[in-house]
Amino acid sequence: MNETMPTSSMLLIAGTDTGVGKTWTGCALARALRRAGRRVVAVKPLETGCLGPPAETEDGVALARATGQVGPRHALLRFRDPVAPPEAADREGRQIDFEALVHQIREHAARADVLLVEGAGGLLSPLTWERNAMDLARALEARVLLVAADRLGTINHTLMALRILSLVRLDVLGVVLTAPGRPDSSTGSNAVAISRLSGLSRVLCAPRVEDPEVSSDCVQEVIEWLQLT
Numbered sequence: 001m002n003e004t005m006p007t008s009s010m011l012l013i014a015g016t017d018t019g020v021g022k023t024w025t026g027c028a029l030a031r032a033l034r035r036a037g038r039r040v041v042a043v044k045p046l047e048t049g050c051l052g053p054p055a056e057t058e059d060g061v062a063l064a065r066a067t068g069q070v071g072p073r074h075a076l077l078r079f080r081d082p083v084a085p086p087e088a089a090d091r092e093g094r095q096i097d098f099e100a101l102v103h104q105i106r107e108h109a110a111r112a113d114v115l116l117v118e119g120a121g122g123l124l125s126p127l128t129w130e131r132n133a134m135d136l137a138r139a140l141e142a143r144v145l146l147v148a149a150d151r152l153g154t155i156n157h158t159l160m161a162l163r164i165l166s167l168v169r170l171d172v173l174g175v176v177l178t179a180p181g182r183p184d185s186s187t188g189s190n191a192v193a194i195s196r197l198s199g200l201s202r203v204l205c206a207p208r209v210e211d212p213e214v215s216s217d218c219v220q221e222v223i224e225w226l227q228l229t
């Protein structure tokens with residue numbers, strides 16, 4: 001597996017699916033990086049299901065709160081309907097300019113040691129009708145932190161995602177498996193299985209933790225993976 005290549009401070013947090021813990025991981029990592037004295041900015045380029053003004057429940061807002069960044073304080077583009085971004089944009093008669101998003105993210109990166117970007121949905125979920133999270137990682141020259149839920153089925157989902165990341169030659173920093181609200185009999189054993197089957201040593205199990213400060217302890221290992229100088 002293409003596990004290491006510490007060339008960039010750009011990290012794309014991608015998921016095997018929606019709701020697997022990308023934002024939880026991003027917020028925990030942001031807090032851990034801050035605590036380590038790093039300047040961190042987290043960006044949610046596209047967020048859907050956003051009604052009215054930016055709310056505390058939105059990913060972009062939660063990420064900004066975790067980093068303490070001046071801006072952006074919410075997702076770069078927000079859409080009303082809780083569907084894939086290009087579908088949500090079509091419903092509002094709006095366009096998504098992928099190149100402009102990449103440009104904005106790069107500008108935010110200029111004032112950060114580490115820039116975290118959270119994709120929308122899963123790895124192949126569309127960001128526009130032409131581009132997905134892997135295209136964003138490629139455009140930003142970002143490494144990928146793959147997040148999945150530590151439950152039955154995750155071996156298949158995670159191996160499929162790792163296989164396609166390898167095929168398109170994106171650098172995988174590692175995998176974070178987040179503990180589900182309701183553990184099943186596979187929870188706790190999936191990380192070892194994924195490591196064994198993929199050859200990737202960097203597979204971390206994150207326990208179920210609500211306290212933001214404690215959550216940052218849980219992802220401390222990811223900072224070591226980053227090999228920041």
Ligand SMILES: Nc1ncnc2c1ncn2[C@@H]1O[C@H](COP(=O)(O)OP(=O)(O)OP(=O)(O)O)[C@@H](O)[C@H]1O
Pocket residue numbers: 015017018019020021022023024025059120121178179206207208209210
């Ligand atoms: N390790 C964990 N401990 C406690 N809660 C968690 C953990 N991981 C995920 N959660 C919770 O599970 C829910 C889904 O996680 P999260 O919002 O991070 O997923 P996501 O992949 O970002 O989803 P989306 O695709 O909607 O952006 C959230 O309520 C989150 O707080």
Ligand SMILES: [Mg+2]
Pocket residue numbers: 022023024059118
């Ligand atoms: Mg999220």
